[in-house]
Amino acid sequence: MARPPSTVARNKLMSATMEILATEGVGSVNAEEVARRSGVAKTTLYRHFGTTDALVFAVVEQNVAAAEPPDTGTLRGDLAEIQRRYLEVASPRQSRELFVWMVAKSIEDPINRELFRRARVQPRGPTVIALQRAMARGEIDANTDVDLAMHVIQGPLISMRIVDNSDVGDDDLDTILDMTVRALGAVGPTGRQAAPTR
Amino acid sequence: MARPPSTVARNKLMSATMEILATEGVGSVNAEEVARRSGVAKTTLYRHFGTTDALVFAVVEQNVAAAEPPDTGTLRGDLAEIQRRYLEVASPRQSRELFVWMVAKSIEDPINRELFRRARVQPRGPTVIALQRAMARGEIDANTDVDLAMHVIQGPLISMRIVDNSDVGDDDLDTILDMTVRALGAVGPTGRQAAPTR
C-alpha cells in the first residue's frame, strides 16, 4: 500500500554495470563505481540485489539470449557455425574474465552455482539442437549421450581459449571440428556402443 | 658480506601456505593467516615473495611433480590411466578452486600468466608422451598436432569437472575415452589431414 521499489533505479544500476562489464571487465565492477556511474545510491544497490555479485549475475542473465540455431544440413556445418559464433563472443578479454569469474563464484557459494548454471542453459541450446538433428538424420548414434557430447564439443575450445588463452585460428578450428565430429561418429574402434543417456 | 635471506623463514611460509591450500582452500590464504600459522612476520612474507599471489604460485610450482607416464601399449589404455589419475587429483573442492583461481589470476596479470603456464607443463607431460608413443606405433596419424590433441583430450574433463562441477563416473569416463580416441584416429570423414604442428 505504498511506494514500490523503483524499476528506474534498478535499470540504471544494471545498465551501469553492463557498461563496466563491457568496457573495463568484471574486475572493475564494485558497489561504489556502479553507484557513481548510475547516479543511484549504494544503499539502493544493496536493497535491490543484496550483494554486488548478485547484481553481476542479474545483468548476465538479462543479457544471455538464445541464439538461433544454424541449420546447415550437416553436424559439422552446424558446429562450425556455432563455434565460430562462440569464438566471436568469448574472445574479448572481458568475456573470458567474466566467464572465469562466474566459475570461481559458483564454487564459493551454492547460490551462485545455481545462477551460473542457469546462465549456461541458453547458450547451449543450439549445440543440443544440432546434436538432436544429427541423431534424427542418423548421422550419429541415436543413443548418443547429449550431455557428454556437449562437453566433448565445447571442452577443447574452453581449454584453449579460457584456460590457455591461446589463439584459435580458422585452421585450428577446422582440425578440432574434424576431431570432434569424428568423435561422435558411429561406433568406435573398440566396438562398444556409446553409453545411454543418463 | 652479511646476513642472507633465511631459507628457514621461506620454508615455514611455504609449508604454512601449503597446509592452508590443502585444508581450507586458496580462498583462505591471506598474509595475516600465513604469518600467524608460520610464526613468520607478515613483512618477511612480502620481502620474500612480493605479493600473496606470488607465494601461492611458488607453493604450487614446488608441489607440481611430473608423474611417471603409464605405458599400457595402447593410446586408450594410457589415456584411461592418465585421466583416472587426473580425476583423483582434481576432484577435491580445494583443487578445483585452486585451478580456477590460477586461471583468474593469469588473466589479471601477465606475470601470473607465465607462472600458471609453467605450472601446467609438468602435468601435461604424460599425455604428450602417450600421444607420441601412439604416433610411433602408427595408432594415430604421425602428423597429429599434439597441442590440439591435448585440448581435445583434456577439454571434456575440464568442461565437466571444473566448469560444470558435475561428477564424472567410470562409465562417463569410458564414453569420453571412446569419443576422444576415435577423434584422434586416422584421417577424418572429410578426407582432410590433421593440421601440421604449428
Place this chain on the structure above:
DNA sequence: TCATTACGCAACGTTGCGTAGCGTAATGAT
C-alpha cells in the same frame, strides 16, 4: 669483533564489502 642486512613488531593508508540511521520525497490507497 664488526659491519651489514634480515627479521619481528606495531602502526598506518587504501580499497572494497556491506550496514545503520536519518531526513526527504515519491507513490498507492482512501
Place this chain on the structure above:
DNA sequence: ATCATTACGCTACGCAACGTTGCGTAATGA
C-alpha cells in the same frame, strides 16, 4: 487531495585484506 507507507539518497561506520613504513634487535658472513 490527503495521508500513511516505504523507497531513496546521504553520511558515517565496522570489517577484512592488501601492502608499506619505520624502528629496534639479532643473526651471519667477512
